[in-house]
Amino acid sequence: MPLALTIKKIEGKPGQVYYPLQLNEVPKPSPGAKQLLVRLKAASLNHRDLFIRQHLYPGISFEHPLMADGYGIVEAAGPGCSSDLVNKAVLLTPMRGWEADAAGPEVLSAYTILGSSVLDDAGTAQDYVVVPEDEVVRAPAHLTPAEAAALPLVGLTAWRAFATKSAAARPGTNILITGIGGGVALQALQFAVATGCSVFVTSSDDAKIARAVADLGARAGVSYRAADWDRQLAKLLPADRPYLDAVIDGAGGDVVARTVRLLKPGGVVTCYGMTAGPKMDWLMQAVLKNVELRGCTMGSKAEFRAMVDFVGAHGIRPVVSRVVQGLRDLAALDGLFEDMKAGRQFGKLVVLIGDDEGGEGTEDGDAASSSSSPKL
Numbered sequence: 001m002p003l004a005l006t007i008k009k010i011e012g013k014p015g016q017v018y019y020p021l022q023l024n025e026v027p028k029p030s031p032g033a034k035q036l037l038v039r040l041k042a043a044s045l046n047h048r049d050l051f052i053r054q055h056l057y058p059g060i061s062f063e064h065p066l067m068a069d070g071y072g073i074v075e076a077a078g079p080g081c082s083s084d085l086v087n088k089a090v091l092l093t094p095m096r097g098w099e100a101d102a103a104g105p106e107v108l109s110a111y112t113i114l115g116s117s118v119l120d121d122a123g124t125a126q127d128y129v130v131v132p133e134d135e136v137v138r139a140p141a142h143l144t145p146a147e148a149a150a151l152p153l154v155g156l157t158a159w160r161a162f163a164t165k166s167a168a169a170r171p172g173t174n175i176l177i178t179g180i181g182g183g184v185a186l187q188a189l190q191f192a193v194a195t196g197c198s199v200f201v202t203s204s205d206d207a208k209i210a211r212a213v214a215d216l217g218a219r220a221g222v223s224y225r226a227a228d229w230d231r232q233l234a235k236l237l238p239a240d241r242p243y244l245d246a247v248i249d250g251a252g253g254d255v256v257a258r259t260v261r262l263l264k265p266g267g268v269v270t271c272y273g274m275t276a277g278p279k280m281d282w283l284m285q286a287v288l289k290n291v292e293l294r295g296c297t298m299g300s301k302a303e304f305r306a307m308v309d310f311v312g313a314h315g316i317r318p319v320v321s322r323v324v325q326g327l328r329d330l331a332a333l334d335g336l337f338e339d340m341k342a343g344r345q346f347g348k349l350v351v352l353i354g355d356d357e358g359g360e361g362t363e364d365g366d367a368a369s370s371s372s373s374p375k376l
Contacts, residue, residue: 031078070124171196319347
């Protein structure tokens with residue numbers, strides 16, 4: 001029977017509990033009207049999955065499968081489907097309830113991210129999923145299954161932070177991306193480099209900075225463990241444009257205080273997370289300089305499609321840190337979560353689903369068949 005990976009409810013307080021993974025045998029679903037049956041071939045973790053296991057995320061379901069990122073092959077189409085996607089490789093949109101409004105979800109109460117959500121039963125840590133026809137897009141043909149599964153959530157978040165929110169998505173701008181090594185930061189780096197921006201990065205790990213520069217096109221980077229990292233960064237900015245146009249940040253904390261003197265007047269800080277703490281400093285200096293702080297989370301279905309098109313047009317390959325095979329190996333899956341807990345990853349953590357390691361090919365070559373992704 002098909003398998004689905006959920007979390008098992010045990011007693012414990014939020015932040016102290018750690019829900020175990022649970023593998024379940026489930027019936028094979030059938031698509032209804034305007035629905036597709038997708039045989040999933042790969043899924044990937046996000047920090048959200050770790051937060052769910054720690055009960056640090058709202059609206060948790062113990063019945064619905066984990067994970068939001070999924071790549072698969074359309075196996076069947078229900079009545080009324082308008083497109084011919086059977087046997088084609090697709091990516092699932094990782095959220096529901098946000099169509100196209102650039103400001104935010106049209107109905108906030110209906111918005112949810114896939115995976116262990118009480119608002120939607122879809123999740124990508126399973127063999128099969130039924131989804132509405134308009135909740136998939138064709139996967140870029142150059143991607144392996146692992147690379148494709150690494151893209152959706154971090155790609156959408158990074159795309160909105162960069163393309164929609166930063167006001168600096170054009171050639172020649174200087175952008176700082178903090179916390180390089182995480183999936184969103186790496187994807188934002190790839191988008192910005194492909195656009196022609198000069199990208200600077202921070203990390204606590206010098207090796208991650210070196211890889212971002214050598215392999216992914218970052219111009220330079222500094223360790224945020226250094227007490228004067230902002231002063232070090234100032235010295236790295238080019239003489240003909242000695243300022244930052246934008247900061248793309250997932251940490252929060254003192255990022256505004258550290259970067260306000262480096263930002264141009266009217267520069268933008270786009271914040272897509274606060275891993276350093278739930279509050280940020282906001283300085284009068286930022287007000288006087290007309291700096292803008294813009295919150296950013298995930299994105300719309302329209303932004304998702306634009307992001308996937310950009311990836312295909314530029315041949316971008318999401319960075320994959322480590323891959324494990326199969327849903328049955330719970331110890332290996334727990335190892336991916338441990339990597340995320342410890343911050344060891346450089347890129348995405350992926351599970352290949354099913355008996356074949358690389359996913360199914362299709363008649364027109366839409367599904368990549370490689371069993372691994374490059375490790376930078």
